[in-house]
Amino acid sequence: MPPESFRCFHVRKTGNGTIESSVESRPLHELPPGEVLIRVQASSLNYKDALAATGNPGVARNFPHVPGIDSAGIVETSDSGKFKPGDQVLCTGYEQGAGQWGGWAEYVRLPADWVVPLPDGFTLDETMILGTAGFTAAQSVLSLVEHHIEPDRGPIVVTGATGGVGVISLMILSKLGYDVTAVSGKPDQYDWLKSLGASNVIGREEVDDTSTKPLLKARWAGAVDTVGGNTLATIIRSLDHRGVAAACGLVGGTDLPLTVFPFILRGVKLDGIDSAHCPYDRRLQIWNLLAGDWKLDNLHDLATEIKIDEVDVTVDQMMQGKTHGRHIVRPR
Numbered sequence: 001m002p003p004e005s006f007r008c009f010h011v012r013k014t015g016n017g018t019i020e021s022s023v024e025s026r027p028l029h030e031l032p033p034g035e036v037l038i039r040v041q042a043s044s045l046n047y048k049d050a051l052a053a054t055g056n057p058g059v060a061r062n063f064p065h066v067p068g069i070d071s072a073g074i075v076e077t078s079d080s081g082k083f084k085p086g087d088q089v090l091c092t093g094y095e096q097g098a099g100q101w102g103g104w105a106e107y108v109r110l111p112a113d114w115v116v117p118l119p120d121g122f123t124l125d126e127t128m129i130l131g132t133a134g135f136t137a138a139q140s141v142l143s144l145v146e147h148h149i150e151p152d153r154g155p156i157v158v159t160g161a162t163g164g165v166g167v168i169s170l171m172i173l174s175k176l177g178y179d180v181t182a183v184s185g186k187p188d189q190y191d192w193l194k195s196l197g198a199s200n201v202i203g204r205e206e207v208d209d210t211s212t213k214p215l216l217k218a219r220w221a222g223a224v225d226t227v228g229g230n231t232l233a234t235i236i237r238s239l240d241h242r243g244v245a246a247a248c249g250l251v252g253g254t255d256l257p258l259t260v261f262p263f264i265l266r267g268v269k270l271d272g273i274d275s276a277h278c279p280y281d282r283r284l285q286i287w288n289l290l291a292g293d294w295k296l297d298n299l300h301d302l303a304t305e306i307k308i309d310e311v312d313v314t315v316d317q318m319m320q321g322k323t324h325g326r327h328i329v330r331p332r
């Protein structure tokens, strides 16, 4: 029997517009509608969650809000024939933790169409070490593969390399035999990035060209960019002929100061990566890759575990760009 109430990380907007948050017990009926009630075993902390936890209206669109764009757990009740009590399941993205309450909670209630059965070869915790970050990394790498960027085409550059998406991208690319250059603002983590598969690590300033040159020296066959802004613009101008940039992030800015020359003179391609609303079939394909041929042996080394009662401290560090790797969030 589901309980009458559940603990969650509750974010509120006060009368004077400031954001406050606390771990609270809320009645179960406050959960959004959905066919599947899931007892959450683990969630995770992504940059988008840090935005939601601090009340960013672009992510937390209604208040009060419960962050957590990822959740993994056991089905408690189901009104859908697709799932039954006791099934191990996960959900990343959709409106979870954005337009509706998410996984930083003992329970989530979700539409059955958002719920993915635990892929063979994975534990629930492993799926949350990956979470949206790992899913987005895999989607980005798949974009390069599908655009025929094979390992012999040349080096791949990965930005925000110590972050969730960055580090998992570099690990998958390295596993697949690519030569990866990691870009990081954390010199104290360069050795760590090399131990995870980067063949080269460079500072952020090396991909932040402020000249007005429409094209720069060709350095990369492909890119996974989590930073956006002038970093992405610099990388696009530095891609080799027919190079591809998979772009998912905005930690460094949302503008894209560019000309059309990289596209029309070098045949460069820019592929936008959207994980939240990735179609269900594609989603299953990516989870099966992550659990199968692309499975990372050292996943547990990436993750730090935090309880929802302590997550606000790590959220502050993430907003200052001071975290590295992945964080599993435990609701109890």
Ligand SMILES: NC(=O)c1ccc[n+]([C@@H]2O[C@H](COP(=O)([O-])OP(=O)(O)OC[C@H]3O[C@@H](n4cnc5c(N)ncnc54)[C@H](OP(=O)(O)O)[C@@H]3O)[C@@H](O)[C@H]2O)c1
Residues within 6 Å of the ligand: 045, 046, 047, 048, 132, 133, 136, 159, 160, 161, 162, 163, 164, 165, 166, 183, 184, 185, 186, 204, 226, 227, 247, 248, 249, 250, 251, 252, 273, 274, 275, 276, 318, 320, 321, 323, 324, 325
């Ligand atoms: N489109 C999608 O579906 C999707 C899905 C997942 C994530 N994202 C986006 O991808 C980005 C990364 O997400 P995440 O969860 O991996 O975040 P994260 O774990 O916080 O990692 C972000 C990394 O970016 C670097 N960074 C931070 N501030 C920076 C700045 N001002 N300039 C340049 N680099 C900076 C840092 O790495 P270094 O110190 O190593 O440089 C940091 O560790 C975010 O913008 C997120 O919203 C998008």
